[in-house]
Amino acid sequence: MDPIVDLDFIDNRTPEQAAAAASCDTKVTAETNTGKTRKLYIESYGCQMNFSDSEIVSSIMHEQGFDTTAQIEHADVVFLNTCSIREKAETTVRNRLGQINYFKKKKPEMVIGILGCMAERLKKSLLEEEKIVDLVVGPDAYRDLPNLINEVDGGQKAVNVLLSREETYADINPIRLNSNGVSAFISIMRGCDNMCSFCVVPFTRGRERSRDAHSIVKEAEALVAQGYKEVTLLGQNVDSYKWASEDGTEQVNFAQLLEMVAKLSPMLRVRFSTSHPKDITDEVLYTMKKYDNICKYIHLPAQSGNSRVLELMSRTYDRAWYLNRVDAIRAILGEECGISSDMIAGFCTETEEEHQDTLSLMDYVQYDYSYMFFYSERPGTLAARKLVDDIPLEVKKRRLAEIIEKQRECSLNRNKLDVGKVHRVLVENFSKKSDQQLSGRNDQNKVVIFDKKHYKKGDYVNVLVNDCSVGTLFGEAVD
Ligand code: SAH
Ligand code: SF4
Ligand code: F3S
DSSP states (O other): OOOBBBBOOOOOOOOHHHHHHHTOOEOHHHHHHSOSSSEEEEOSSSSHHHHHHHHHHHHHHHHEEEOOOOOOOOOOOEEEEEEOOHHHHHHHHHHHHHHHHHHHHHTTTTTEEEHHHHHHHHHTTTHHHHOOOEEETTTTTOOOOOOHHHHHHOOOOOOEOOSSSOOOTTOOOOOOOOOOOOEEEOOEEEOOOOTTTTTOOHHHHOOEEOOHHHHHHHHHHHHTTTTTEEEEEEEETTTGGGEEEETOEEEEHHHHHHHHHHOTTTSSSEEEEEEOOTTTHHHHOOOOEEEEEEEEEOOOBOOOHHHHHHHHTTOOOHHHHHHHHHHHHHHOOOOOOOOEEEEEOTTTTTTHHHHHHHHHHHHHHSOOOOOOEOOOOOOTTTHHHOOOOOOOOOHHHHEEEHHHHHHHHHHHHHHHHOOOHHEEEEEEEEEEEOEEEEEETTTOEEEEEOOOOTTOOTOOEEEEHHHHHHHHEEEEEEE
């Protein structure tokens, strides 16, 4: 997988082309055809939590008489499940609404709904700002969709952006929309209590709450029964997962939950995301070590390598703490454990020396890959209220380019270490370039491409890696 970067792109497609094709970091619903009378089209933006929520929304809408469609022009209802994390994420959605207007003009009865984080952040003002929107629904209000759709059917606009302290949608059986039938996401918690000063998520997703451990295990069990080979447990901060039964007799932390899921089947790979450096425990690392089917890969966002900047970011750890956690990963799980990060370039008041600390942290950790962004001020956050967004855009972009360049170096170093070794690869699909080749991922979440031979999607294949690029390993299946 190539590192995801937050650089602008120029859209020079015709309105028809642009309206028909969602942008590259967007997921569109797959087609379901169960004889329902109305059609729903959903596009999801942002993080995996949002993609996972779209599967919950589809399930709720299915009960209400909707099949999903992958073609917007066939839709009676169009939902954009939106992200607010950076300004550009919101601009993308607004541009997309402009394109969708093209379809609405042809089919005026088409209902347009904004779901997710942008709905929560902007609330009913979205209805005034974007005239084509009929429906605004926040991440904790999806159970109310049937009522809201009824209101819209009755000719009104509808809004529900109430956040909840309890909602986890534990009992809703998601409709797997974009799944390759091999790997699926399971939300284990919602919201975030961390209040990092740059981040809008606590405002858009509300307080942190953990889902009933047994409902998570049941969902994983059902996936195994359907032939899935990999689950990813999702939360903004999985290490603070904590669930207790109502009578308090049973308590489950994240390490214990991981173990419960890993025990379901040795053939089921278990992944998780995201780990917060302040919370990841040695208990989690030892649980990972104990089970071969828990993938040796940790997404451990640093955000910055400088302690003063980390403090301004309210990350509640400093550089030394972060490096201690990395050392613990290396000591317990070894050099081969994959580690990835998120980095923000040009946070408020960051000096050149402090930026250099981020680069030197990357040198030390040798991340397998990173998601890299320049700082984008978000209204209402602590940073927006208390700090000055004083790094000029060109400086932010230059620092980001240096971080990206450093990551390319690290990725290539790490990938070179994989050459000459046999990797267990779970096949997910054909390679993008040829249907004579398969694409899968190894334990460390790296994409591995190899000749198909007699192998197929869903197989575990031992692949001898003989070459690599910055983003991919190449090899040959060995029996
Ligand atoms: N819960 C995860 C992060 C979720 S948001 C964690 O704590 O690591 C995903 C990433 O977006 C963050 O890690 C951060 O790198 C980036 N991000 C969040 N807010 C941002 C902002 N205002 N500007 C730029 N990047 C931001
Ligand atoms: Fe945002 Fe911080 Fe929560 Fe991650 S941990 S979602 S960065 S507030
Ligand atoms: Fe975006 Fe909301 Fe996820 S702001 S990153 S979709 S939690």
